[in-house]
Amino acid sequence: MKQKFINQGLLICAVLILVILSSGCATTRMYTGEALPKEKIAVITGSHNQRFLSSKGVDVSIVSVNEEWLKKPYQGRFQRIEVIPGGHEILAAIYGIQCYYNGLWGWCNTILLQQPELELNVQAGHEYKIKVENWWKPGGFIVIVDTNTGEVILRNPLGSIF
Numbered sequence: 001m002k003q004k005f006i007n008q009g010l011l012i013c014a015v016l017i018l019v020i021l022s023s024g025c026a027t028t029r030m031y032t033g034e035a036l037p038k039e040k041i042a043v044i045t046g047s048h049n050q051r052f053l054s055s056k057g058v059d060v061s062i063v064s065v066n067e068e069w070l071k072k073p074y075q076g077r078f079q080r081i082e083v084i085p086g087g088h089e090i091l092a093a094i095y096g097i098q099c100y101y102n103g104l105w106g107w108c109n110t111i112l113l114q115q116p117e118l119e120l121n122v123q124a125g126h127e128y129k130i131k132v133e134n135w136w137k138p139g140g141f142i143v144i145v146d147t148n149t150g151e152v153i154l155r156n157p158l159g160s161i162f
Contacts, residue, residue: 040086
């Protein structure tokens with residue numbers, strides 16, 4: 001009888017983990033008309049530094065593309081923005097975690113650290129990832145990487161986040 005409850009508990013935990021992992025990937029088309037095949041569009045993604053019970057790391061979310069605001073810019077943190085090839089203006093948001101501890105209890109809040117404006121020229125069939133390097137140092141950068149080639153296509157200094 002006890003084994004049955006343990007197995008049910010493990011099954012419930014596994015299902016919850018799968019739901020959480022699959023619920024965060026949102027794709028937003030930033031062009032009008034019919035959906036285009038992946039060979040005719042470019043994809044821009046933010047980045048998420050996975051952490052568990054940690055106050056380290058930052059997330060990059062896309063807020064607007066060509067001055068068109070996303071309806072839910074921070075949904076799930078795993079964004080996929082589909083755009084047509086060419087030049088685009090991106091407003092990104094860099095979020096961090098601020099944690100407070102009081103004895104055995106603690107809580108964390110997500111806080112906006114910066115909102116850099118980025119300009120990039122994208123190619124059809126390519127995917128681009130916006131991420132932050134060395135965010136904890138004064139010499140940190142916001143970087144856009146073409147994930148197809150591994151090439152860094154933009155590297156802007158952040159200035160001081162804190």
